[in-house]
Amino acid sequence: MRRALLYALLAMAAATFIYPFLWMAATTFKPATEVGTLSLIPDHPTFENYRVMWSRARVGRALLNSLLVATVNTTAVLVFGSITAYALARLSFPGRGLLLGASLAALLVPGQLTLIPTYALMVQLGWVDTYAALIVPYLFNVTGILILRQFFLQVPRSLIDAARLDGMGELRIIFTVFWPLAGPPLAMVGLFVFMGSWNEVLWPLLVIREEGLMTLPQLLTVFRMGGAAGPGGLAVQLAAAMVLVVPVVVAYLFLQRWFIESMTGTGLKG
Amino acid sequence: MRAEARSGLLLAGPYAAFLLVFNVYTMLFAVALVFMDWDLVTPPRFAGVENVRLLAVDDRFWRAIGNTLFFLAMHLPVQIVVALALALALDRPLALRSFWRAAFFLPVVISGAVVTILWGAVYATDVGLLNTMLHRVGIAPVPWLTHPDVALPALAAMFTWRNVGFYVVIYLAGLQYVPRSCYEAISLEGATPWQRFRYVTLPSLKPQTILVVTLSTINAFQIFIEPYVMTGGGPLRRTLTVVLYMYRQAFSYQKMGYAATIGLALAVIIFIVLAVQRRLIGKAEES
Amino acid sequence: MATVSFEGVRKDFGPTTVVHDFDLQVADGELVVLVGGSGSGKSTTLRMLAGLEDVSAGVVRIGGRDVTALPPRDRDVAMVFQDYALYPHLTARDNIALGLRLRKIPPAEIDRRVGWAADVLGLGALMDRKPKQLSGGQRQRVAMGRAMVREPAVFLFDEPLSNLDAQLRGQMRGEIARLQRRLGTTTLYVTHDQVEAMTLADRLVILDGGRVQQIGAPLQVYQRPANRFVAGFIGTPPMNFIEGALGPIAAGVGAWGIRPEDVTLVAAGTPDAVTAEVALVELLGAQAHLHLDAGQHRLIVVVPGGAAPGKGAVVHLHLDPARVHRFDAAGNAVPRAD
Numbered sequence: 001m002r003r004a005l006l007y008a009l010l011a012m013a014a015a016t017f018i019y020p021f022l023w024m025a026a027t028t029f030k031p032a033t034e035v036g037t038l039s040l041i042p043d044h045p046t047f048e049n050y051r052v053m054w055s056r057a058r059v060g061r062a063l064l065n066s067l068l069v070a071t072v073n074t075t076a077v078l079v080f081g082s083i084t085a086y087a088l089a090r091l092s093f094p095g096r097g098l099l100l101g102a103s104l105a106a107l108l109v110p111g112q113l114t115l116i117p118t119y120a121l122m123v124q125l126g127w128v129d130t131y132a133a134l135i136v137p138y139l140f141n142v143t144g145i146l147i148l149r150q151f152f153l154q155v156p157r158s159l160i161d162a163a164r165l166d167g168m169g170e171l172r173i174i175f176t177v178f179w180p181l182a183g184p185p186l187a188m189v190g191l192f193v194f195m196g197s198w199n200e201v202l203w204p205l206l207v208i209r210e211e212g213l214m215t216l217p218q219l220l221t222v223f224r225m226g227g228a229a230g231p232g233g234l235a236v237q238l239a240a241a242m243v244l245v246v247p248v249v250v251a252y253l254f255l256q257r258w259f260i261e262s263m264t265g266t267g268l269k270g
Numbered sequence: 271m272r273a274e275a276r277s278g279l280l281l282a283g284p285y286a287a288f289l290l291v292f293n294v295y296t297m298l299f300a301v302a303l304v305f306m307d308w309d310l311v312t313p314p315r316f317a318g319v320e321n322v323r324l325l326a327v328d329d330r331f332w333r334a335i336g337n338t339l340f341f342l343a344m345h346l347p348v349q350i351v352v353a354l355a356l357a358l359a360l361d362r363p364l365a366l367r368s369f370w371r372a373a374f375f376l377p378v379v380i381s382g383a384v385v386t387i388l389w390g391a392v393y394a395t396d397v398g399l400l401n402t403m404l405h406r407v408g409i410a411p412v413p414w415l416t417h418p419d420v421a422l423p424a425l426a427a428m429f430t431w432r433n434v435g436f437y438v439v440i441y442l443a444g445l446q447y448v449p450r451s452c453y454e455a456i457s458l459e460g461a462t463p464w465q466r467f468r469y470v471t472l473p474s475l476k477p478q479t480i481l482v483v484t485l486s487t488i489n490a491f492q493i494f495i496e497p498y499v500m501t502g503g504g505p506l507r508r509t510l511t512v513v514l515y516m517y518r519q520a521f522s523y524q525k526m527g528y529a530a531t532i533g534l535a536l537a538v539i540i541f542i543v544l545a546v547q548r549r550l551i552g553k554a555e556e557s
Numbered sequence: 558m559a560t561v562s563f564e565g566v567r568k569d570f571g572p573t574t575v576v577h578d579f580d581l582q583v584a585d586g587e588l589v590v591l592v593g594g595s596g597s598g599k600s601t602t603l604r605m606l607a608g609l610e611d612v613s614a615g616v617v618r619i620g621g622r623d624v625t626a627l628p629p630r631d632r633d634v635a636m637v638f639q640d641y642a643l644y645p646h647l648t649a650r651d652n653i654a655l656g657l658r659l660r661k662i663p664p665a666e667i668d669r670r671v672g673w674a675a676d677v678l679g680l681g682a683l684m685d686r687k688p689k690q691l692s693g694g695q696r697q698r699v700a701m702g703r704a705m706v707r708e709p710a711v712f713l714f715d716e717p718l719s720n721l722d723a724q725l726r727g728q729m730r731g732e733i734a735r736l737q738r739r740l741g742t743t744t745l746y747v748t749h750d751q752v753e754a755m756t757l758a759d760r761l762v763i764l765d766g767g768r769v770q771q772i773g774a775p776l777q778v779y780q781r782p783a784n785r786f787v788a789g790f791i792g793t794p795p796m797n798f799i800e801g802a803l804g805p806i807a808a809g810v811g812a813w814g815i816r817p818e819d820v821t822l823v824a825a826g827t828p829d830a831v832t833a834e835v836a837l838v839e840l841l842g843a844q845a846h847l848h849l850d851a852g853q854h855r856l857i858v859v860v861p862g863g864a865a866p867g868k869g870a871v872v873h874l875h876l877d878p879a880r881v882h883r884f885d886a887a888g889n890a891v892p893r894a895d
Contacts, residue, residue: 036397093278
């Protein structure tokens with residue numbers, strides 16, 4: 001009996017979290033007259049909202065931009081991050097301790113503090129409205145480097161020694177000895193960097209003005225701000241939101257464990 | 271090793287350069303900006319402590335701080351209670367356990383932009399989800415985002431919805447480390463479930479609670495996109511947040527120096543609030 | 558000629574010196590064992606030869622060539638590690654072949670060498686398995702294969718058998734010895750196990766605290782230990798050290814020592830016999846180790862297993878003065894007059 005109550009409560013809680021998404025999805029398929037109803041199945045489903053969205057704003061372009069920026073950022077973080085993490089973990093060089101300390105300190109700095117100066121820097125470099133502004137500040141991810149370093153510390157030293165004796169150079173060692181072993185941490189870091197980049201909205205708002213270069217989350221907010229009012233307008237905005245959110249939700253359905261683990265780093269079991 | 275040191279410097283060099291530019295330089299620049307009046311176009315003008323002086327008496331800034339503290343006061347307790355309750359509910363062999371957990375965590379993986387648009391639709395006065403539901407049971411539509419007294423709590427509720435899943439996971443992980451033997455020991459003493467919770471579970475979860483409080487506080491002070499999109503900081507500046515204000519100063523009024531001052535002040539205030547919270551938690555522990 | 562020489566080699570880690578002034582000449586084809594306890598500097602010395610550690614002072618030569626400043630890959634050495642250091646994601650075959658591939662040896666030659674190593678080591682059926690599918694002994698053989706195919710000037714072994722169980726260790730010991738004789742490659746072998754050291758070595762280098770205690774052939778080191786440390790380190794059960802006089806043996810400046818196998822049981826009433834009571838009997842089968850109390854002295858004596866008295870029995874010991882090792886105040890052996 002208590003079990004049934006528990007499940008009922010859990011179901012209600014879960015519904016609170018899931019229902020809004022379902023409602024949003026349903027609304028995007030509703031004609032203007034039906035928007036605002038609670039039903040999850042439209043009486044007269046239509047693609048009109050999507051059509052308007054596609055014609056009103058360059059959603060396809062924004063999607064591509066998001067994809068480009070997220071992919072480049074993730075690849076850069078994983079590749080450069082691995083190289084840096086290896087050096088910090090396994091090579092001794094002057095200034096290593098300092099670099100490590102600076103990394104930890106960098107984690108403590110709140111983002112708002114450096115927001116304006118970083119923007120000013122972009123202006124000074126002439127990078128406003130360029131891909132460079134979206135990519136360069138994210139080439140290295142401190143958290144990712146620290147996570148990879150932690151993992152690399154656990155690879156036995158003798159493996160590196162053997163590789164050196166076999167004649168491998170440092171880069172070779174990183175990518176042919178460490179990487180095959182580092183699947184899980186690379187996936188974790190890769191996932192949270194990719195998601196972070198995909199979802200990021202504040203920074204693009206600052207440095208990108210030109211619609212053709214906007215990322216999708218940014219386009220959404222701009223669209224929303226200047227979008228048409230009224231029920232029809234609402235459905236169109238939601239349609240744009242769907243484009244951003246559906247890939248994430250689909251990936252999430254299959255990779256929940258990975259998403260949760262990479263964002264919370266809690267070492268979940270089951 | 272000489273060769274090793276050379277390799278190390280070479281491989282770690284780019285990262286060091288990156289930190290230097292995007293962390294050290296920007297931080298120094300941030301402090302420097304505080305003393306300048308600059309619009310990024312004309313040459314900067316040295317302004318001494320003018321920015322700080324202005325900030326100290328700036329109504330809007332302090333209103334924004336007040337909004338955030340009020341926001342925290344509404345959001346944090348609810349967040350902790352709900353996250354804890356859900357985590358406790360999930361901390362047992364359960365059918366579909368991963369499903370429940372995934373459901374609660376879902377909003378966390380979604381972009382802030384989507385959350386704001388979604389909840390913009392939920393809170394919309396005319397065809398919004400909530401008002402439609404209320405209409406069904408005969409309640410008049412509530413101006414969720416347009417009434418000065420309702421807007422901020424509405425945002426707080428949305429914020430809780432968005433983030434609770436994250437803390438459910440944090441608490442769940444913490445619960446797995448509570449030693450079963452402690453539960454057994456206290457049960458043998460005849461403790462009620464409430465007592466068990468109060469004397470074993472809750473104290474064991476202290477690190478997680480500290481984490482929840484710290485992260486939520488930092489997040490609360492950093493809110494930008496939600497008020498920016500949904501309310502524009504209104505009505506009557508009741509949902510103005512500090513970052514939003516900073517953004518306006520920088521991009522609507524081109525006052526980079528003043529905006530940087532706001533940023534610095536915010537960092538200091540966050541630090542103070544976190545320190546106070548630490549102190550309070552320590553006191554609560556002793557009592 | 559793959560000779561190895563260490564000339565005045567020293568290693569410092571910051572202010573601490575872990576290897577002091579190490580001199581050693583190794584002949585071509587010789588198997589030299591570096592033996593000592595933890596922290597004795599033996600592994601560090603080996604790694605300096607490999608190029609995995611920098612040399613703080615001194616010169617290292619291989620085949621007469623000064624390799625002190627060369628990186629590991631240019632020294633023509635191959636190493637077998639205590640934890641095998643096999644690449645986990647490669648098969649045994651690829652593990653063995655990798656070093657050759659990186660050196661751009663032609664594929665036909667690689668196959669030949671890998672095949673040969675597999676034969677010699679009996680790895681045939683296992684070549685396509687990954688390390689985690691192999692037992693400890695098998696992994697060790699793959700590690701040896703990897704070293705062998707390089708046909709290096711010098712083999713280096715860093716405690717390769719420490720992770721194996723006792724029985725396997727004995728077996729592998731024999732295989733390594735046979736392999737080395739067959740290939741004739743100069744070998745430096747590090748271990749803390751003095752049984753391994755004694756059975757494998759052409760010559761032993763005994764280290765303690767980063768300093769060489771003695772260099773010599775096993776029998777020589779056993780019969781004429783240079784100091785108290787060596788005397789007590791080499792030999793199982795360890796040498797008995799006595800302070801003062803016992804039976805016919807007079808007291809010396811420091812302690813004197815006599816090996817357990819040099820003390821014999823005699824009948825009661827034999828002249829100069831020492832009386833002792835058996836405190837503990839360790840029966841090993843062919844031998845028994847008797848732990849004895851003789852007055853305030855404790856001794857271990859080795860007797861044939863079948864003739865072991867029981868606990869509490871009173872026995873009579875004959876200590877042969879000719880077998881006594883004497884040491885001076887500094888612990889150095891006082892040479893005997895024979």
